[in-house]
Amino acid sequence: MIELSYIRRSPEEVISRLAIKNFDAKPVIDEILAIDEKRRSTQTNLDGILAQLNKASKEIGELYKAGKKAEADALKANTTQWKEDITLLEAETKKIETELHTKAVLLPNMPHSSVPNGKTPEDNEVFHTEGAIPELGENALPHWDLAKKYDIIDFELGVKISGAGFPVYKGKGAKLQRALINYFLDKAHEAGYLEIEPPILINEDSGFGTGQLPDKEGQMYFVGEDKLYLIPTAEVPITNIYRDMVVDASTLPIKNCGYTPCFRREAGSYGKDVRGLNRLHQFDKVEIVQIRMPEESYKALEEMRDYVAGLLRSLNLPFRILKLCGGDMSFASALTFDMEVYSAAQKRWLEVSSVSNFETFQSNRMKLRYKKDKDKPALAHTLNGSALALPRIVASLLENNQDDKGVRIPEVLIPYTKFDYIS
RNA sequence: GGAGAGGUGGCAGAGUGGUCGAAUGCGACAGUCUCGAAAACUGCUGUACCUUCACGGGUACCGAGGGUUCGAAUCCCUCCCUCUCCGCCA
Numbered sequence: 001m002i003e004l005s006y007i008r009r010s011p012e013e014v015i016s017r018l019a020i021k022n023f024d025a026k027p028v029i030d031e032i033l034a035i036d037e038k039r040r041s042t043q044t045n046l047d048g049i050l051a052q053l054n055k056a057s058k059e060i061g062e063l064y065k066a067g068k069k070a071e072a073d074a075l076k077a078n079t080t081q082w083k084e085d086i087t088l089l090e091a092e093t094k095k096i097e098t099e100l101h102t103k104a105v106l107l108p109n110m111p112h113s114s115v116p117n118g119k120t121p122e123d124n125e126v127f128h129t130e131g132a133i134p135e136l137g138e139n140a141l142p143h144w145d146l147a148k149k150y151d152i153i154d155f156e157l158g159v160k161i162s163g164a165g166f167p168v169y170k171g172k173g174a175k176l177q178r179a180l181i182n183y184f185l186d187k188a189h190e191a192g193y194l195e196i197e198p199p200i201l202i203n204e205d206s207g208f209g210t211g212q213l214p215d216k217e218g219q220m221y222f223v224g225e226d227k228l229y230l231i232p233t234a235e236v237p238i239t240n241i242y243r244d245m246v247v248d249a250s251t252l253p254i255k256n257c258g259y260t261p262c263f264r265r266e267a268g269s270y271g272k273d274v275r276g277l278n279r280l281h282q283f284d285k286v287e288i289v290q291i292r293m294p295e296e297s298y299k300a301l302e303e304m305r306d307y308v309a310g311l312l313r314s315l316n317l318p319f320r321i322l323k324l325c326g327g328d329m330s331f332a333s334a335l336t337f338d339m340e341v342y343s344a345a346q347k348r349w350l351e352v353s354s355v356s357n358f359e360t361f362q363s364n365r366m367k368l369r370y371k372k373d374k375d376k377p378a379l380a381h382t383l384n385g386s387a388l389a390l391p392r393i394v395a396s397l398l399e400n401n402q403d404d405k406g407v408r409i410p411e412v413l414i415p416y417t418k419f420d421y422i423s
Numbered sequence: 424g425g426a427g428a429g430g431u432g433g434c435a436g437a438g439u440g441g442u443c444g445a446a447u448g449c450g451a452c453a454g455u456c457u458c459g460a461a462a463a464c465u466g467c468u469g470u471a472c473c474u475u476c477a478c479g480g481g482u483a484c485c486g487a488g489g490g491u492u493c494g495a496a497u498c499c500c501u502c503c504c505u506c507u508c509c510g511c512c513a
Binding site: 039047048051053058060061065073075076078079246248374 | 441442451452470473480481482483492493
């Protein structure tokens, strides 16, 4: 949520920056400013009457104590009207605040000044490309065929147990998953991230805090009986650890990581994008999260981006880094780098990570602040990134590393898998 | 699922319907002392919003929401959550 004070101070800037996200903010901003105006006058009004009442109450107490009952009763008579006014003004204030909140929540985060213009994924800026694209023979197989050939991932079985998009990993397939998770967690630990194993069901407040609610309500699985949502990413529980907190500046930066399964309904997805491991309802991911002071957050974003690039490099996967254009960015992000690996049999780039700086967008929703010395508490910046999402890594590993004998396991993973070939 | 207890400031923990934003302790911060530190002593220490050029002033907040009252942390109602015991269970 964009800070109201910011909107009030520079509405034109907010409008022009949101235009880069192809969001026409003018009507909403105008409404917000008008409602805010009304809110302030109503509160000033209400506070005045409350002050009168408080003062009178105190006097009545003193008069009673002094035995001046008649005078006290006379004062009491005045309060009736005030109380009526207070009731009305309180209802009014509440209504206005709800209205204001409803409007403010609709605004996406403002993009950083470096965000490229553009509407679609084609407009994203290729920031960096690295690694040789493997030359596969004519009979190279896409990963879903490889998975079947070596009996390591069973999609049909998943359909039987749950439905489409819930694969069953078996044997070396399951071990590969476990190896990747452990490898990613170990690397994150080396990079200074504290490992967290969070709940994977979250309440509504948490969903709101990181921006999934109300914007992406339909994308999360919901357990109605207990009003809990299955997490779409570990970002939600791990960032919400700090909801409603004022952390001391000396504890920053906070660097957390965590492995969780992630659940996404992916309503509306179809076609070749959803083949095999390309798009799933349940998948594994290691996430990294940072809480930073504002002046350091972009340095942290670069650090995270470089960290993820290093992971991909270590797996010998050809990858590219995209700087997302305004139109392709998420609701909450101010600047996002996407990492894509090349999957040589499908001959396409697959997104395996997304690293974002949310600036104060999430912290304002979560009321996550930091306090530096004698300064007033200020909103912290939050960042997160996938490091990494497993399925598409597995897809490209299978496809890119296939040969006549089977599928080669990257060097760095062998200590984890304890085997060097899937055959 | 059954029974009980409880939710108060960064933490611990008092609290009589009025002078309670709230005792006290710890912590944090500043000072005295010291070469320095510890100890001791002294002082200070919440957040949000409104208002003011500013100094300042005002309002709200003791789990959440209602109610009673001139006045509620304190009384009443509803809800939420946590803890303990029992049951069931990984």
